[in-house]
Every structure is written in structure tokens, then in C-alpha cells.
Amino acid sequence: MFRRLPDGQATVPVTIDGRPFTARAGDSVAATLFAAGVSACRTTPVSGAARGPFCMMGVCFDCLVTIDGRPNQQGCLVAVADGMRIERQSGARIAADTPLGQS
């Protein structure tokens, strides 16, 4: 659905559902998914319908994914990091917290 212009060099290793992919430093998780050819990132809790990033600016919540084990993260607002584990999520997720006291 999207291709990367030669201006954007990809250098950041991440995994998407366990498969290795190289993202560009500064890319959001949602942009990384598009660059990897992934347009559907979750299924909805209500009907199980497939959804993908829609607004890319933090308002629609359709880009919710599990990042490094934490579910329900807005993929368009989180920047990729070295070794980041990105997972698509299905249905309702338990909103696991950052363990208390960690920051």
C-alpha cells in the first residue's frame, strides 16, 4: 500500500509478530506497519472486524497494537526503538499497566 522514498534510510531493527523488519529512526509504529505492508493491525472487541491505522494523528484509536508486551498502545504516537516488539492484537485486551513504581 505504501513504498518508502529513497530519502528515508531504514536502520532500526524491530519485530512485527515475531518477524524481523527494519524501520526508519523517527518512524511511528503505525508508519512502520505500513512500510512493512501491514494495513490491518487489530480486530475490534465488538464484532471482531479488522481495522488499520486511520488518522495517523492520535484521535481515532484504530492503530491500537501491543508494543513490547503492553497492549492497547496507539501505534501512531509511539516512535520505534531498537529491538521493539510490535504485535497485532485481536479483540479486547486487558489493559496491562506499567508495573507500579517504574517510570
Added chain:
Amino acid sequence: MNLASSCDVAVVGAGAAGLAAATECARCGLATVVFDEQQAAGGQIYRAITTTPLKDRTVLGVDYWHGEGLVGEFARAGATHVPGSTVWAVTRSDDGFEIGVSHDGVARLVQAKQVILATGALERPFPIPGWTLPGVMTAGAAQLLLKTSGLVPEGRVVLAGTGPLLFLVAAQLARVGGRIDCLLDTTPRGQWRSAAAHAVDFLRSPYFAKGLSILRDARRAARIVGRVQQLEALGTDSLQRVRFVAGGRSEELPADLLLLHQGVVPNINLSNAIGCEHRWDDAQLAFVPVVDGWGASSVAGVTIAGDGAGIAGARAAEARGRLAGLHAAHALGKLEAAARDRAAAAAQAELARFTRGRAFVDAMYRPAEALRIPSGETIVCRCEEITAQQVIDTVKLGCTGPNQMKSFLRCGMGPCQGRLCGLTVTELIARERNVPPGEVGHYRLRFPVKPITLGELAALPQTEEAVKAVVRIGKAH
């Protein structure tokens, strides 16, 4: 990150208005903190302006690169910028306001004497059949992917809708060699008649020449089909085809990507939850906060700048940001009224220059009623998957407004908190009841305006009084 627990001015949003407001406040010597959800300053218009991989400046154009100066002067002014932070509450406290904000998964409370909301705009909901399918997204979203990551749509790409941004995106994608199979123009016919009343202002405005060149570039980039109606996105698990009616004929196009856009509307979730007064603006078909010439809202100490106070564009937002900043500096005793007024003159002139011609744009690109107010099985609330028919049926049961609608349907109660359905629900109810949208009103929004986890809330530092209150209850048992 280390963040002071109090400041003079808290600015929400680091787009054109927020950056200008914070720059003015910091220059007046106020401790100013800017909270912004994005990773870098610039908002959506100037998104990724310091980090974009696009080296060819002609792609995004001079209006985009104008933001470089704005971000630069903000960086030099000495305000604190907190990127990647989400403000979820603004409540009254003894000495002004308490801001609830999350950063890196940790919530905290920051005190501020004055609050400037610069929450900008979001794209108007475009509720057509199939608009929730993967492969359907907003034209603005595709533009952000280009700005932030140098990603260009490929495959069979269809753009649909109305408004200047749709044509701008088509032109920008064409400049980087993006393929656009078709642009479906849904602008209703004959709107130039109502727009004509504002034509003289438009012809004298900075938007006229830019508009002509964008339209020329868009026409070169794609086959344009005009007066499109009954737009539908078709597919099972993802988009496969786009169906529409034009000139009385139904047509289907195979498509991998459908980019929708029918204008932008103010992002009022915070101002609504704070309790600022809002009014229905029939020219912009949206609720806008009621503000004075400085951007001061009905809540003392809360000033609203930029598109969040009514759509007027980036350069107007910058001017309104300066006025809001000067207003806050005066309110906090850093600027005499005369000095404030002298400093405001240039911003007021800018504002006049960049609001001229807007009325023409609003009238010319007024989105079609049938594409704003859906029917049947079309999803209205994307989060809770509520259809137009469910909303209509609930009105028939006697439900008169969007807040009651929540109790019946959970409509507007998902994670987006009504951002993608609020206007649609209001207009649907208004049409069913045959009353003006202003009479129906908008969702009454509440804090937190963005989801945070219970753990974040529980880990908030407590005041001594709050801890004692809980301990006392414990002892009573």
C-alpha cells in the same frame, strides 16, 4: 523526564498556535510548559518539520517550510517542551489549574496559573459504508505518512471528498511520483453561488493563487470525477473496490487504498470537558468554543488559540497563538495593557490577512449533507460499532440528545471519546428531530479525555490531605 510540578502557563499542543503562544509567554519571562502528543514540535501542519526525510523542499512546499522559523524561535524562547505527552485532564485548583498528563506511561499532575489550549483540528468524520475497512484512511493520514516517514501510496489509489487539503494531498503525492488512479470530487454542485458572495475577499486573499496552483497540479496528477455521490468502500477484510454515482451513473473502481477527506473541524474535547461555552457554527458545520479577540474562553484563565477555536488555517493559528500568549502574559502581570496592545498589533494584522477568504472556502467546500449524515447500516461510532439506523431508531424511541444516546447505545463511549462520531451523531439527531444542531448540542465530555490505565491513576502522587482522608475512613471500620 524531570518536570517541574508547577508553572505559570501550560500550553496544550505544539502546533502553529501552541508554539507561537508559548514563544510569547516565555519571552515575557513566564515559566511556560508545552505538552504535546507528538514526538517533535510542529503539530499536524508542520508535522516532522525537524525530522522529515524529504530533502526536496518543493514536495511539501513553502507553506510547510514556513514552520521552520516558528519552531526555531520557539526553541530559542526558553519554554519547556514535553513531547510524547498526553493531557487528559484540566481542573480548577486553588492557584489556577491542575493538569493531568501522562508521559512514558506515567501520569502526573502539574499546576499552572493559566492554560492555553492549542489542540488544533482533526479531519471531519466521513461516515460512508465501509469506512472502517483497512485500506481506507484519511487523506491527512497519508500526508502525515509522507511528512514523517517519506512513505508514498502505491497500488490502486483513490482519493475522495472535498476541501483544499484533498487537492493539496493529490498535488503533493504527484510531486513524489505517487500514483493516483482517480480523485472523486464530492463537492456538491452549485456551491459557487453561495461562495460568490465572498469572492472579492477570496480573490484578494493569499489563498487564491495557492488554490489555483494546487488545483492545476491535482488535475495533472489524476483523473478527476466531479459531483460524486453515494460513495461506498467495498471489501470483506480490507478494501477491494470503491463504488460511487456520478452523472446519474453508478461506477466501481478496484482500489487498494481510499483516502477520504471533507474538511477539518476543531478538536474541542479538552475545551468541552473543561466546561468552556461552545456554539454551533453553521458555516463550518461544527461546534466551536466561544472566545473573545484574545482567545479567552468563558472559563477565566483558559485561553484557546488556533483551529481549536474555529478553523482558520495555520498562519491565522500562529497569529491567534501570539494573541493568546500576550493575553496570558498580561493576566499574570508581566505585560501592561498598553505594551500588550502594541505587541498585538502585528498579530492582529496577520490574523486579518489570513482570515480573509476563509468564508469563501467554507461555502465553496461545504461537505454534502448525504456524506455527513449517513443512513442504514453505515457505521457512525467506529469504536462501539453503532450504525446510523441504531441512532435513528433510538431517536424514535424518544431519545433527544447525544448524552442520552450514550446510555442507550454506548455511542461515543469508546476510546476515541466521540472525536470520530460526535458531529455525525449531533447532525443525525437534529435531522430526525427537525431541529438545529445547536439545539441538540454535543456530547458532554468528561475527564480523562484520553484513556489512561487505572495503574497510572493509582500511582499518582497524593497530597497529605488525600492520604489522611483515606486513612481516617480505614480507622472508622
